Amino acid sequence: MASGPAVSASLEAVAEQQGAQSPHRFERGTDGPRVIVVGMDGSDSSLRAAAYAAGLARRQHALLAVVYVQPVMAAGAALGVPVAETTDEIAEDLVQIIRDATERLQGTFEVRWEFHTFRGDPYKGLVTAADELKADAVVVGASEQAGHRIIGSVAVRLVKAGRWPVTVVP
Template sequence: MSEQQRHQFERGTDGPKVIVAGIDGSESSMRAAAYAAGLARRQNATLALVYVQPLMVAGAALGAPVSGTTGDVAESLINEIRTSTERMKDTWDVRWEFHTFPGDPYNGLVTAADELKADAVVVGASESAGHRIIGSVAVRLVKAGRWPVTVVP
């Protein structure tokens, strides 16, 4: 075995260390976060909750402030997460982090998973009928083939 092969980074050798869960406030994303928290607890991994802040939303074209709106969503999500973890702290302990990344959901989650060196990605199933035609974020993540992806209904 060469020196380079021995020191090469390998994901998932002793179970996941970082599990990324994409959240956006939807019911399916919150179920995905809960599922990912259970995985993180059982695997003694860090749960990285990721909210992808859209760069441009429909309201921006009409003059609505985008950064304030997406910032409010992020603040609301972090408050909900803190409340949930405080309520559950006696039942189970999970190391968690909250991250925001700019962009569209797919590229934001890819960037997050790469930067955080994710061993697994958990997302909620899309609730949009249009995604049956163009493909959902979950399907695109699975097709990327870079991490194990769990899609929670």
């Protein structure tokens, strides 16, 4: 098996030949994800997850799909609490946060992004979003609730589903 300078020369010859055949030049890291879904709920860990996912999307030239799952709180709705209005306000605030960050970083940090909202259980909403958007990767923040260490968090459930690479950001 050849090694060393002979292999390097062979690889360079192949690269030159491909460069002559195609106007595109070789670029590292372009075989990565095309759609990255990030779950965002306004918590500190979800904001860190969104920042991480945005950097990943920028480096991979991928679409960043920011997903907010509006929880359905049956008990609050039964008591007359305007749950839908509250979760709609949270969604609007998240979109504004993303737009503000995009405008501040325009010209130095370009990322294609979309914002999606779903209603229901956060796990099921993220699964639905990842399936519908044909996600190549999912990024979520670590749960900040103590009870999730016992019953399992959305992040743990996504990892156990094993359908996409899942990154959990602390």
